[in-house]
Amino acid sequence: MERNSTQSETLTQLYSALKDERDQLLTNYNSLTAERDELQTNYNSLTAERDQLQTNYNTLTAERDQLLRKLGQFSRPQGWTNFSSSSYYISKEKKTWSESRQYCRDKGADLVIINNEEEQTFLQNFGHTWIGLTDSENEGTWKWVDGTTLTTGYWSFKQPDNWYNEDCAAIQPKDGTLQSWNDRFCSDRIQWVCEKPAAVSIS
Missing domain, CATH: 1.20.5 (Single alpha-helices involved in coiled-coils or other helix-helix interfaces)
Structure with a gap:
């Protein structure tokens, strides 16, 4: 038990x-x-x-x-093209050099100032155009529209020749060469290029 x-x-x-x-x-x-x-x-x-x-x-x-x-x-209004740090307007119509410059200034810009070879190459794509360069104040002393004196130019062979007082510069492109500037009568009517600073990009 x-x-x-x-x-x-x-x-x-x-x-x-x-x-x-x-x-x-x-x-x-x-x-x-x-x-x-x-x-x-x-x-x-x-x-x-x-x-x-x-x-x-x-x-x-x-x-x-x-x-x-x-x-x-x-x-960047319609008709303007950006390249590097500038915005460019390439005209479709034709005006004298002074009329072209006034058009640019009315748009808050001025006739183009060419600073380097890259810019020259870019602008040659747009045919015969006025640029912001003249010796109208002092024959033979070429100045940009901002008052600076030309240091590096891209003149065509034997240009500028001041033929009968040609005092305004234009691009007249030639195949295979950067040397395409020519002095012309300021009263000639051709296309033109305006330039102003490009808008600051936001990333």
């Missing part, structure tokens, strides 16, 4: 221990489940926030691009 009682107590203790272990495991399981659910909620929240931020970014980018396009249209 005593032996049976001892076995019964042992089984009871084992059962109680297993029950306690099960309860502890269940508690741990519930705790881990709750932690997992909280992490999932946080993940979902962060994902939604990220998606909203991406949407806002896309919207702002589209608005910025639209504003930049409008700015470009405003700062």
